[in-house]
Amino acid sequence: MIFIFHFLFIFHHKNTLLFESQAYTAHLFYTPILFLNINKALNTAMLELLTFAIEHKIITTLVIITTLLLLRVLVLKIIRGDHNFISEKQRQWMSRTKNGFAILIIITIFGIWNSEIKEFALSLTAIAMAVVIASKEMILCITGSIHRASSSSFTIGDWIEVGDLRGEVIEHTMLSTKIQEIDIAHNRYDYTGKTLTLPNSMFFSHTIKNMNFMKRYVYHNFTIVGPKERNLFSYHDELISNINDYSEEFIEVARRYNSVIERHAGVDLPGAEPHIHIGTNCTGESVMHITIFCPTEQAAELEQHITSDFMRLVYGP
Numbered sequence: 001m002i003f004i005f006h007f008l009f010i011f012h013h014k015n016t017l018l019f020e021s022q023a024y025t026a027h028l029f030y031t032p033i034l035f036l037n038i039n040k041a042l043n044t045a046m047l048e049l050l051t052f053a054i055e056h057k058i059i060t061t062l063v064i065i066t067t068l069l070l071l072r073v074l075v076l077k078i079i080r081g082d083h084n085f086i087s088e089k090q091r092q093w094m095s096r097t098k099n100g101f102a103i104l105i106i107i108t109i110f111g112i113w114n115s116e117i118k119e120f121a122l123s124l125t126a127i128a129m130a131v132v133i134a135s136k137e138m139i140l141c142i143t144g145s146i147h148r149a150s151s152s153s154f155t156i157g158d159w160i161e162v163g164d165l166r167g168e169v170i171e172h173t174m175l176s177t178k179i180q181e182i183d184i185a186h187n188r189y190d191y192t193g194k195t196l197t198l199p200n201s202m203f204f205s206h207t208i209k210n211m212n213f214m215k216r217y218v219y220h221n222f223t224i225v226g227p228k229e230r231n232l233f234s235y236h237d238e239l240i241s242n243i244n245d246y247s248e249e250f251i252e253v254a255r256r257y258n259s260v261i262e263r264h265a266g267v268d269l270p271g272a273e274p275h276i277h278i279g280t281n282c283t284g285e286s287v288m289h290i291t292i293f294c295p296t297e298q299a300a301e302l303e304q305h306i307t308s309d310f311m312r313l314v315y316g317p
Contacts, residue, residue, distance in 0.1 A: 057112050064108050072101040086170075088157035095156055095171050102174070137201060141175040144200030148172070153208045161209035162202055168215075176200060187222060187303065189214070189296045217257050219270070219291060220299040224310050226286040232278045235288075235313045242309050243274040243292060246302055254293050 079093050080086060086094070110117060147153075154160045158169050159182065167179030168191075181194040226232050247254070254272040262269050270291065277289040288310070294302055 061109065061112050064112075065105055068101055068105055068108070072097065075101075091170055092156045095173075098171075099173060137199070138175065140201035140204065141199050144203040145172070145174045147203055148177075148200065148208075153203070154210050154212070158210055158212040159214055161211060162198055163206040165196055165198065166211070167196060170195070172200075174200075184211075184214075187220060188300055189218065213261050213264075214296060216296060217254055217293060218296045218299055219293055220303065221289065221291050222303050222307075224288045224290065224307060225281070226288060226310075226314055228285055230286060230314055232286045232288050235310065236276055236278065238313060239276060239288075239290075239306065239309060240274060243290075243302075243306060246305055247274065247292070247294065250295055250298075254295075258293060 075097050076094055079090055079097065081090075083090070154169055156169050156172065160167070160169060160179065161184070165179070165181070166184045167181040169177060169179050171178040177198045177200060179196050179198065181192045181196050183190050183192050244251075251272060258269060258272045270293075272293040274293075275291040277291075279287050279289070281287050290306060292299075292302060292306075
């Protein structure tokens with residue numbers, strides 16, 4: 001009896017192993033076929049999608065450009081964050097992002113419409129002169145942008161003067177440059193709140209002055225007119241002494257900054273000490289020209305203090 005049960009157990013176990021072996025063999029045989037079918041289906045789908053994209057270029061172009069513009073908006077929002085004011089570094093990255101996505105869009109259009117653009121270019125030969133004349137200003141703007149980049153005239157955050165326009169560069173593109181206007185003409189060095197857009201073609205017709213060193217320290221010049229009957233030389237030493245007192249807190253930093261500018265520019269600047277020049281104007285009045293090297297944000301305040309001292313010396317308290 002025990003022998004019979006042992007025989008039946010071995011027979012059953014052998015059949016189970018045989019069945020599992022056959023199932024595993026079938027699994028090994030059908031798995032590559034399954035993967036081949038999936039791969040073939042994916043290739044077919046990709047081919048159909050590519051064919052659709054080639055046959056419907058307008059839809060493809062619109063989808064890709066829309067996607068790039070949405071990505072551009074998203075990246076700009078990430079760069080700006082929740083800050084109320086945009087820092088100089090953020091402006092630089094925002095400008096790079098805008099220019100980068102503009103280049104991507106141009107490359108996309110040329111890539112999709114390559115054959116049509118070639119045919120159009122061949123047919124454009126007859127009207128090339130008309131196109132050049134019509135797009136003269138745009139060509140000058142693009143060339144002006146290349147001139148700015150190659151000469152390193154300025155970058156975002158610099159103070160520049162182009163013609164009679166002065167301000168801090170906040171953005172530059174292939175066609176234009178945006179600046180925040182600064183009231184330098186009246187020796188105030190304050191933002192006026194106006195944003196100016198300069199076409200890059202102006203860089204060929206006007207001199208570009210980079211005044212970036214004035215963001216921290218400035219040679220502040222102003223003039224005080226005195227009465228004809230007074231000898232202004234008698235007030236010279238006391239005014240110099242007062243100016244030195246006002247400059248005591250920043251004079252050492254001013255000297256170091258002045259030395260840095262001299263080394264960078266390779267010229268001999270007047271120095272950080274105050275200068276007073278006395279002369280007369282066309283009406284015979286005595287005129288005192290004062291030059292101080294001081295922090296930009298303190299220039300207007302120091303001018304008021306010095307003018308007040310002059311008035312007190314000449315006209316009394």
